[in-house]
Amino acid sequence: MDYISKIRKMNYLELKKFAREIREYIIDVISKNGGHLASNLGTVELTLALYRVFDPYKDYIIWDTGHQTYTHKLLTGRWELFPTIRKYDGISGYTSIFESQADRFGAGHVGTSIAAALGIEQGLKLQGKEAHVVVVIGDGALTSGEALEALNQIKTLNSKIKVIINSNMMSISKNVGALSNFFDRLRTSKIYLEMKQTMKKTIKGSVEKELKRLKEALKVSITGDDFFEALSIKHLGPVDGHNIKEMEEEFRRIKDYDYPVVVTVNTLKGKGFHSSEGNPEKYHSAGKFDISSGTFIKHPGFISFSEVFGKMLVKLAEKDEKIIAITAAMKRGTGLDEFAEKFPDRFFDLGITEQTCVTFAGGLSRVGLKPVFAVYSTFLQRGFDQVIHDIALQKLPVVFAIDRAGLVGEDGPTHHGVFDIAYLRIIPNLKIYAPRDVQDLANTLYTIFKLPIDGPVAIRYPRDSEFGEFEQIYDKIKMIDLQDWEILNRGKNVAIISTGTITNNALKVALKNGWTLVFARSIKPINTEVLNWVLDNHKYVFSVEEGSIEGGFGESLNKYGKIFNIGIPDRFIVHGSRKKLLKTLELDEEGILKQIMRIIERRNAYENTNGIWRT
Known part of the structure; x- marks a missing residue:
């Protein structure tokens, strides 16, 4: 059912009741599926x-x-599809132009809306089409x-777009920076809000139009110079x-x-939970939760790998005050x-500013700290350009702790971390490590900070968890040879070179078939x-890698000899549980074996037919 016409017929009491129903539905579904609740x-x-x-x-929202x-x-x-949100073959947790005409522009990363809206508005104008464009x-x-x-660019382009700012003082963590302070002042200025309500009640007719200027001047005098007006x-x-009537009046x-x-x-x-x-x-x-x-x-x-990283960094920072x-x-x-x-004093949340974070x-x-x-x-x-130009070019000792590397699961194609190997391995002076478990992650971090860091280092690890406790992991901490490739199993005829946590699936295959398995921590x-x-x-x-085949770890090996590459294919991967996606992409134990056997069978067929491929 499409509810747009329905909500336009509701009175405000009915809308309030419907808003409560929507909240209850969202809470119920997300408690079972996980998702962006707050x-x-x-x-x-x-x-x-x-x-x-x-x-x-008709408009572009x-x-x-x-x-x-x-x-x-x-x-x-x-509405009826909502229980499938973030599930395999279900609807996306984000806007997607492939899902609905009403999803005018797909987005999973922050900050793209105004630029997209300006492009849409200018494109409509060039074609003589009219529609409201709202962000x-x-x-x-x-x-x-x-x-x-x-x-x-809004003024320069003679734009007429309408920008609605959802001001809740939060991005994911609490907002930071001067702009955040501006919105904080604006939303919490009781004097302005109370005087605004008084003026709305007392100013009538044509006088209201004339005195609007006074109201805006009052706002500036109380909250300070207005960023947007500038x-x-x-x-x-x-x-x-949360006042539908007040918002509706302003939007009209x-x-x-x-x-x-x-x-x-x-x-x-x-709100509401x-x-x-x-x-x-x-x-x-949020993950699944009890309501x-x-x-x-x-x-x-x-x-989780994230927990091990965070706790390990605390342990290291306790003994090294230069770690930031x-x-x-x-x-x-x-x-x-x-x-x-x-x-x-050694922690910096710079807001949603990845480029700035890299250069910072x-x-x-440059002043001797260990960021x-x-x-x-x-x-x-x-922050790709900054990694190249500001860090690698100068061979600066910056550690990039790359979380959510590989398939992230339910967040889908906007959030899968499958390209980092491909876009980082082309950069000179930069080292890339991919631990195979939480213990290896802790050992890798420990070793990096115990040795001189002679340039940028990237450590990639997945959105995943393993059985264990941090105290046990820390008790077994040790220095390791970061660039050593470990032969975890010696076999015959077939060898698998694997990197990252996918190595655990590849190792099972190798052990069951008497094949060699090499763990390449150093990509x-x-x-x-x-x-x-x-x-x-x-x-x-x-x-074998949990990353893009195109430009990935396997491709970097191909110049040394004939190596068959297994990893993420050349397409954007849908959302679904991590377990389901690994199975679908044949990167679980069973799938890796199937891929290897298919290639061996095809290769044997090729050799048995005098060099003619049979598929």
Whole structure:
């Protein structure tokens, strides 16, 4: 069912009841599936008010990031499909142009909406078409460089776009920086808000129009100079983001303005669920949880790679005061919350600014410190130029802790970390390591900081957990040869060279079939001594990686001899559980064996037919 026409017929009491129903539905589904809970609970009334004024099918509503669009999905024909969200073959947790006409622009990364909206608006204008173009963007997303660059172009392009700022003082972690302080002042200025309400009640008729200037001057005098007005963009608000009537009135007022307008809407991230209201960061990207208690459903005794990284960095920092941790608004996600608490002066959350984080780390290294930038693989893509120009070119000793490397599961193609090997291994001076388990991750970190760091280092590890406790891991900590390729099993005829945690699947295959298995922790540099031994002593050699085949680890080996590459194929991978995706891509134990046997059979057929391939 499409609810757009339905909500336009509701009175405000019915809308309030419907908003409650939407929240209950979102909480129920996400408690079972996992997903972005807090951000979506905060945008229910905003979406209802917006779609009573603008038409998501005729107009162009561009949602920034896409993880605040569950209500949008429910209203635009996906109510019955919502229980499939983030499941394999189900609907996406983000906007997707392949899913609905109402999803005008796909997004999973922050800060793209205004630039996309400007492009759409100019494209419509060039074709003589008319439609309202509206952006919904969080205040945290405005720390992104792309968003600020696009804002700077609005006046130059004679744009008429309407920008709705969802101001909840949060991105993923709490917002930081001067812009955050501006919105904080704006949303919390009781004097301005109270006087605004008084003026609305007392000013009538034509006098209201004349005195609007006074109201805006009052806002500036109380909250300070207006950032958007300085860019020649009209700025209205703040408006109560949970008052549908007030938002609807403001949206109707600005709908046909022939100039660009920004409207700030104050919302509460996590609204309507007792646990997420008190801790929205914890429920930003929530796993499965019990609704009554808010407790996450976890397997006891397991520890994640992110936790091991964070706890290991704390241990190292206790003995080395030069270690500095940096994050781009992902303190909890990257496991740095304990570090931030223990060493607040050595922890930097620079907001959603991956490019700045990379270069900032370079600056720290130039004055003798040891910076670690903890970042998801998919987000480091945004700082690619800085890794080359600012870090590797100068051979600066910066450690990149690349979380969520490989398949991340339910977040899907916008978040899979399958390209980092391909885009990093081409960069001179940079070393890349991929541990095979949590113990190996701890050993790798320990060794890196015990030895002189002579250039940039990247460590990639997955969104995964293993059975164990950190105390046990730390008790077994040891120095290792980072560039050694370990022969975990010696066999005959067939050899597998594997990197990262996928090695554990490959090892099972090798053990069951009497094949050689080499664990290549060091993706770059390549251990040519072990590689040449493998090539000289085996008829068939395979590389296995949880990364893109195109440009990946296996491809880097091909110049040394005939090696068959197994990894992520040349396409964007859908969402689904990590276990399901590994099976679908034949990267689980059974799948790796199938791929190897297919290649061997085809190779034998080729040899038996005088060099003619049979498929």
